[in-house]
Amino acid sequence: MRLYNTLTRSEEEFAPSQDNIVRMYTCGLTVYARGHIGNFRTFVATDVLRRALRHQAGCEVRQVMNFTDVDDRTILESQKAGVPLREYTGRYIDAFRRDAAALGLEPVEENPRATDDENITAMGRTIAALEERGHTYRSDGSIYFKISTLPDYGKLARLDHAGMKSGARIDSDRYEKEDARDFVLWKATKPGEPTWDPGIGAGRPGWHIECSAMALRLLGEPPIDIHAGGVDLIFPHHENEIAQSEGATGRPFSRFWVHVEHLMIEDEGKAAEKMSKSLGNVYNLQDVVDRGFRPSALRYLYLGVHYRKQLRFSWTAMAQAEEALKRLTDFLARLDTVPGRAANPVVAERLAEATRGFAGHIDDDLNTAAALGVIFDLVRALNSTIDAGEMGTDDARAVRETFERFDKVLGVLALRRGEDERPPVPVEEIEHLIAARRAARLARNFAEADRIRQDLDTRGILLEDTGSTTRWKRK
RNA sequence: GGCGCCGUCGCCAAGUGGUAAGGCAGAGCUCUGCAAAAGCUCCAUCCCCGGUUCAAAUCCGGGCGGCGCCUCCA
Numbered sequence: 192m193r194l195y196n197t198l199t200r201s202e203e204e205f206a207p208s209q210d211n212i213v214r215m216y217t218c219g220l221t222v223y224a225r226g227h228i229g230n231f232r233t234f235v236a237t238d239v240l241r242r243a244l245r246h247q248a249g250c251e252v253r254q255v256m257n258f259t260d261v262d263d264r265t266i267l268e269s270q271k272a273g274v275p276l277r278e279y280t281g282r283y284i285d286a287f288r289r290d291a292a293a294l295g296l297e298p299v300e301e302n303p304r305a306t307d308d309e310n311i312t313a314m315g316r317t318i319a320a321l322e323e324r325g326h327t328y329r330s331d332g333s334i335y336f337k338i339s340t341l342p343d344y345g346k347l348a349r350l351d352h353a354g355m356k357s358g359a360r361i362d363s364d365r366y367e368k369e370d371a372r373d374f375v376l377w378k379a380t381k382p383g384e385p386t387w388d389p390g391i392g393a394g395r396p397g398w399h400i401e402c403s404a405m406a407l408r409l410l411g412e413p414p415i416d417i418h419a420g421g422v423d424l425i426f427p428h429h430e431n432e433i434a435q436s437e438g439a440t441g442r443p444f445s446r447f448w449v450h451v452e453h454l455m456i457e458d459e460g461k462a463a464e465k466m467s468k469s470l471g472n473v474y475n476l477q478d479v480v481d482r483g484f485r486p487s488a489l490r491y492l493y494l495g496v497h498y499r500k501q502l503r504f505s506w507t508a509m510a511q512a513e514e515a516l517k518r519l520t521d522f523l524a525r526l527d528t529v530p531g532r533a534a535n536p537v538v539a540e541r542l543a544e545a546t547r548g549f550a551g552h553i554d555d556d557l558n559t560a561a562a563l564g565v566i567f568d569l570v571r572a573l574n575s576t577i578d579a580g581e582m583g584t585d586d587a588r589a590v591r592e593t594f595e596r597f598d599k600v601l602g603v604l605a606l607r608r609g610e611d612e613r614p615p616v617p618v619e620e621i622e623h624l625i626a627a628r629r630a631a632r633l634a635r636n637f638a639e640a641d642r643i644r645q646d647l648d649t650r651g652i653l654l655e656d657t658g659s660t661t662r663w664k665r666k
Numbered sequence: 667g668g669c670g671c672c673g674u675c676g677c678c679a680a681g682u683g684g685u686a687a688g689g690c691a692g693a694g695c696u697c698u699g700c701a702a703a704a705g706c707u708c709c710a711u712c713c714c715c716g717g718u719u720c721a722a723a724u725c726c727g728g729g730c731g732g733c734g735c736c737u738c739c740a
Contacts, residue, residue: 231740232740237740423734426736450740466740470739495678497679503678515688524704561688563679563688575706656703657703
């Protein structure tokens with residue numbers, strides 16, 4: 192599988208460094224608010240990476256995705272709410288888990304919280320190692336990383352500091368630092384704030400240290416195989432993670448760096464801009480559902496754009512994704528109507544061809560958009576085969592199996608199926624009404640038949656008459 | 667100001683040297699009690715101007731336009 196590596200700014204062939212186990216770290220959510228659909232774009236993209244590695248490349252994956260549950264915002268918001276920090280952030284962790292499940296994310300092996308005791312301890316160890324190796328200094332009770340001690344600092348972000356915009360804010364910390372680019376590892380305790388002391392003095396973690404410490408604690412000897420996150424993390428977060436991890440261990444931190452582009456939002460004629468909590472232009476999954484869309488459609492929308500390109504989110508795009516996904520599920524439902532007859536070798540050929548095409552595009556830096564194109568080509572060809580009466584039940588089974596394999600990577604069809612199993616009207620009631628309507632139609636009482644159809648329609652259930660039977664589906 | 671990305675049909679979007687995937691919408695047709703739904707068919711020469719090449723949406727140069735990072739952020 193070829194993967195774009197931010198470190199080298201090029202696509203490289205990826206394979207795990209040892210035992211066919213991919214050791215992957217993904218930067219997760221800072222839990223002071225519910226994750227928005229921009230956050231989840233990144234999480235879905237890394238989920239596709241995980242699925243491609245497991246189900247297509249045949250690797251085992253050991254993935255860590257953290258929760259940042261201590262920083263300025265979490266502390267501030269928890270204080271405003273009058274709730275202890277750990278409890279406050281716990282609420283948003285629960286919300287994340289629900290949203291993640293609704294979007295079909297595979298559970299990852301580890302979901303550490305920064306404030307777990309063993310992680311605070313690990314941070315203390317990492318900082319102690321940095322102190323021992325002379326990469327730090329203390330000032331006003333805080334501990335800083337001294338970047339002048341690390342010659343290749345900046346290799347990931349490749350920023351030219353000489354050309355930085357004059358007047359640009361280089362530092363948002365109020366603490367004393369020797370060099371503007373130095374960053375804090377451990378912040379001195381302030382009155383009223385939570386505090387820990389893992390043997391390096393009382394304080395709380397700086398932003399970057401948790402990821403270095405948790406990755407090194409949970410994923411074994413560096414370098415790990417893949418480190419992933421949104422593009423906005425390249426600098427300073429990931430650059431500083433590299434500095435900390437490589438400074439503490441003397442070894443490379445991660446072989447591959449994978450970054451997902453932003454989701455952009457367009458508001459009423461205004462130019463698109465990135466969705467972020469600080470800009471206040473956020474939608475979360477609940478907003479999408481409240482607009483009448485299903486999480487599976489959002490996942491499909493994510494899949495329709497390559498992960499390294501900006502995705503301009505709009506409600507129109509959402510509606511188009513919904514329709515496109517419907518074409519896929521309609522096709523799958525149609526397979527059930529295929530009659531028994533001898534298997535058609537042409538179908539098997541088609542499936543093999545599509546399987547090769549699909550795998551090729553996924554292997555090509557996770558080109559899910561192109562992979563979907565292959566699937567739609569296949570759908571059209573197979574629909575024609577069904578129209579011509581040249582597909583049998585054995586073929587249909589093979590088709591379903593092929594789609595199952597595609598969906599192991601995409602994770603959208605099974606998600607849709609799960610939603611369909613929980614329709615807005617109870618299944619027994621739908622089936623009862625379909626029977627009643629069938630009786631009305633046989634009696635040529637079309638007014639009653641149409642009334643039942645209309646009633647279900649307004650409640651979100653669509654009836655489709657095919658021959659002598661009637662099928663229902665969610666709108 | 668520095669670094670970088672992007673500009674493909676009405677909308678969304680693949681393709682990055684060999685003559686434009688796919689989806690949505692639209693049009694026509696099939697099916698149907700009428701519908702709905704579904705299916706099939708049709709539907710672009712790639713922001714502009716130069717250049718390189720037998721050949722460019724794809725490479726180079728110059729414009730115009732959009733976005734990101736440089737500061738908390740997925």
